[in-house]
Amino acid sequence: MSRILDVKNLIGGYGKVQIMNDVDLYVDEGEFVTVIGPNGCGKSTFIKIVFGIATYYSGSVKHKGEEVSGWRTDSLVNRGIAYVPQVDNVFPSLSVRENLDMGGIHLPGPLLNERIDEILEMFEDLKPRMSDVAASLSGGQRQMLAISRALISNPDFLLLDEPTAALSPLYQKQIIERIDALRSKGITVLIVEQNARLSLARSDRGYIFSNGKVVHTNKASEILTDPQINEYFLGTKKGD
Ligand SMILES: Nc1ncnc2c1ncn2[C@@H]1O[C@H](COP(=O)(O)OP(=O)(O)OP(=O)(O)O)[C@@H](O)[C@H]1O
Ligand SMILES: [Mg+2]
Structure with missing residues (x-):
């Protein structure tokens, strides 16, 4: 399986405002990978740096083995990467x-x-x-x-930023199912999701961000069943 995205030691933000602090993350071809984490932890910023619309400072961003860090968005689109923004899409x-x-x-x-x-x-x-x-x-x-x-x-690699935000539970489920179905068309998926459980249930692996960093990564099935993560990041209330 080849690596479609390989990010190492990524640092960046908006102009001089540093948001991401040393992020390592990879996505293999055919995978569905979910990024979760609290509001303001840098999930959108991460995707925007990868896609060339927020400021890249340092580190490595490889797409299919080629260094593309700091590349312009149009060049990334030509390489087969697409992005669905969180707002105004x-x-x-x-x-x-x-x-x-x-x-x-x-x-x-x-x-x-x-x-x-x-x-x-x-x-x-x-x-x-x-x-x-x-x-x-x-x-x-x-x-x-x-x-x-x-x-x-x-594209053969799709970056999605909270595609189910503000939707009814029925639509949330439908959207995630449709995104998962894109895999059968040869599309690899990296998604940022607030509806962590729903998205992780379809994912191969997950990353948890906090404060501009990756604080945890594992198989999605492991994340979903980890009691500590459930309490802090998946919103499990006592008695659930
Ligand atoms: N254009 C900008 N200029 C400067 N700082 C910004 C800008 N956009 C976002 N930020 C800041 O960057 C940090 C990370 O924001 P980001 O939008 O990446 O978080 P997020 O994890 O996507 O949050 P949410 O779950 O609310 O979408 C926050 O502190 C935010 O205030
Ligand atoms: Mg966001």
Whole structure:
């Protein structure tokens, strides 16, 4: 199995404000890996540094064996990496179709149509909504659109930042299932999730961040059954 992402000793933040402090994390091809941790611990920042939209200071970020630390986002997209941001991940005033078009402005029309058709097979709920503005979608449909938009560039490595935030439990489950299903299309997944249990249940491995650092990593099944982690990070209340 080859290593799709290999991060070592990563330090970075926003301009001069250092947030990440010496992070080691890897993702192998075909894996589903979840990052969890308290609010403000640097989960989004980590993904943003990897994707070239927050400031890289030092350390190594290898994609498929090649050093890509500090690379520009467009070059990373060309290598097959895509990212679904935590917030503002669709254009609310544009239609579903226009949002998808925006994800593929670099593609020739016929190829774009082909990609959109393929993606709609996975996210059928969007099919009848193509000419509606994104603002009219439900929260779950909006996340499906954001993920669809990221898939237009035909990535084989997807970075997702809290795709189930603010969704109903039914949609949370559906979104995680759909993301897991992307693996059968050859897509490797690195996800940041507040709904830790739900995401870890589908994951191969997990990382726990705290204060800009990795404080724990293990197989997802081990994390889910570790009593101490359950108490501190998975929100198990006494009597659960
Ligand atoms: N643009 C920015 N400039 C400076 N500091 C920022 C910026 N965005 C976030 N931060 C700070 O970076 C730290 C890490 O934030 P980050 O958004 O990565 O946390 P998170 O783990 O994703 O939290 P959440 O679970 O709330 O999404 C926080 O202290 C936050 O205030
Ligand atoms: Mg975040």
